[in-house]
Amino acid sequence: VSRVATAFRLGVREYRRTPVLVALLAVLPAYAVGVFGYVVPDDTVAFTVGGEAVQAGLPAVVSLLLTPMTAGLFAGIAGLFLMGSATDADARLVVAGYRPHEVVLARLGLLAAVSVLVSLVATGVAALTAVPEHPAWFLLATVLTALVYAAVGVLLALLVSRLAGVYVVMFGSLVDGFLLQNPLATDAPAVAALGPSHHPVALAMEAAFGSSVSLAPLAWSLVVLAVVAAAAVAAFYRATGA
Amino acid sequence: VSAFATGTRLRLVELGRQPTTLALLVALPIVVVETYGVAMASFPQLPSLGVDPATAGRLSGALFATAFLSGVVGLFQVISAREGDDRLVLCGYPRWTLLATRLVTTVAVAGVAAAVSLGAVWWRLDVAAPVLAFGVLWLAGLLYGLLGVAVGTVLPRELEGSLVLVFVADLDNALSSGLFDATADLATWVPMYHPHALLEAAVVDGTLATGHLEAAAVVAAVLFAAVLAVTRLAGGDGA
Numbered sequence: 001v002s003r004v005a006t007a008f009r010l011g012v013r014e015y016r017r018t019p020v021l022v023a024l025l026a027v028l029p030a031y032a033v034g035v036f037g038y039v040v041p042d043d044t045v046a047f048t049v050g051g052e053a054v055q056a057g058l059p060a061v062v063s064l065l066l067t068p069m070t071a072g073l074f075a076g077i078a079g080l081f082l083m084g085s086a087t088d089a090d091a092r093l094v095v096a097g098y099r100p101h102e103v104v105l106a107r108l109g110l111l112a113a114v115s116v117l118v119s120l121v122a123t124g125v126a127a128l129t130a131v132p133e134h135p136a137w138f139l140l141a142t143v144l145t146a147l148v149y150a151a152v153g154v155l156l157a158l159l160v161s162r163l164a165g166v167y168v169v170m171f172g173s174l175v176d177g178f179l180l181q182n183p184l185a186t187d188a189p190a191v192a193a194l195g196p197s198h199h200p201v202a203l204a205m206e207a208a209f210g211s212s213v214s215l216a217p218l219a220w221s222l223v224v225l226a227v228v229a230a231a232a233v234a235a236f237y238r239a240t241g242a
Numbered sequence: 243v244s245a246f247a248t249g250t251r252l253r254l255v256e257l258g259r260q261p262t263t264l265a266l267l268v269a270l271p272i273v274v275v276e277t278y279g280v281a282m283a284s285f286p287q288l289p290s291l292g293v294d295p296a297t298a299g300r301l302s303g304a305l306f307a308t309a310f311l312s313g314v315v316g317l318f319q320v321i322s323a324r325e326g327d328d329r330l331v332l333c334g335y336p337r338w339t340l341l342a343t344r345l346v347t348t349v350a351v352a353g354v355a356a357a358v359s360l361g362a363v364w365w366r367l368d369v370a371a372p373v374l375a376f377g378v379l380w381l382a383g384l385l386y387g388l389l390g391v392a393v394g395t396v397l398p399r400e401l402e403g404s405l406v407l408v409f410v411a412d413l414d415n416a417l418s419s420g421l422f423d424a425t426a427d428l429a430t431w432v433p434m435y436h437p438h439a440l441l442e443a444a445v446v447d448g449t450l451a452t453g454h455l456e457a458a459a460v461v462a463a464v465l466f467a468a469v470l471a472v473t474r475l476a477g478g479d480g481a
Binding site: 024032074160163182185186187 | 270
């Protein structure tokens with residue numbers, strides 16, 4: 001445990017030593033979620049979440065929809081770069097005596113911390129426009145979206161070049177989180193169910209606008225997270241030569 | 243001229259040697275255009291959209307596939323080549339020539355991405371003025387190429403640069419798509435606002451929206467000036 005903690009601490013220190021990155025962690029989610037709350041017209045829209053017909057202001061819908069997407073986008077890019085840049089060093093750690101699972105745990109811990117932080121910032125900014133009906137569930141759904149995309153970012157870092165990875169994370173999160181999972185879409189295409197954020201965003205929308213939160217999207221979100229994380233860990237083991 | 247030609251050839255050869263980038267140039271615009279079209283088709287006919295949602299989706303997808311690809315290539319060209327470029331400058335290679343080679347490469351990438359994106363749009367829609375539509379897509383690629391070079395010159399690492407570019411593009415994409423009838427003037431200031439209007443006019447009506455063209459040219463000039471300014475600030479003295 002102490003070696004995992006040491007590797008985790010060093011990862012956090014590396015992050016902290018890049019003030020631009022820390023500033024971006026605070027500014028970018030605020031910019032993305034906050035600007036939309038400001039520019040979207042104050043119309044009322046009707047839609048369905050979890051089988052329940054609801055009405056809400058468009059700024060609230062857009063801000064609360066963008067919150068998990070923004071967290072996912074940031075965490076995906078972080079997963080892509082943090083893991084990509086650490087692979088060589090981590091392989092050396094394994095050669096030096098670290099057990100592979102210790103290295104993996106430290107890296108995943110760092111990504112989880114980034115995911116939680118960016119989710120807190122994004123949810124906090126969204127709350128300036130609209131407070132979800134069930135804030136704790138909404139935050140949980142946002143963190144789950146971020147974790148899923150962080151794992152997708154790790155996978156991409158190990159499978160494709162960074163340029164390709166940035167492109168895929170950018171368009172993937174936007175199309176998936178903003179277009180395919182948008183509750184305003186009346187007849188979502190079948191492919192929407194295959195999006196990584198399908199279940200976490202469904203949970204987020206229920207938590208934001210529903211009178212209650214069902215456990216099915218939470219359970220499915222955890223299943224998706226487990227599958228993507230397992231694939232990322234397997235790819236990471238392979239990349240570090242463990 | 244010889245230094246410029248050599249530098250440009252070097253960058254294009256370097257780009258051509260990356261199979262992932264080449265595959266991205268060809269495959270991703272098609273995927274993005276189609277996915278946007280399918281995703282937007284499920285939206286109701288919003289009053290803010292000048293065309294049906296599926297067409298609006300395909301036009302947005304084509305613009306952003308072209309623009310963001312050019313932006314990312316511009317960004318990575320600057321950041322990943324920084325050390326090598328600094329050494330070239332120390333050896334006497336003019337910094338402004340290096341900048342020109344980057345811009346020419348970005349323009350070339352934008353041209354290829356624009357052609358592929360237009361093909362993907364044309365496959366599904368009747369394009370009223372194909373040459374004009376190609377020109378608009380190329381212009382969009384140029385705008386983001388300049389933005390990518392500027393961001394890459396200012397920010398030190400790929401992670402930070404990518405985050406900034408991705409978030410700018412993300413917001414730009416959503417605001418300029420016309421999905422929301424944004425009430426604030428802010429929406430008209432995003433880089434893709436005018437190219438979006440130009441592309442819609444070229445594809446649907448076959449006309450050139452001159453007012454938007456002038457505004458887009460101003461945005462391009464501002465971004466070009468920004469690239470020159472940040473390059474000078476980053477150490478370029480014309481040596």
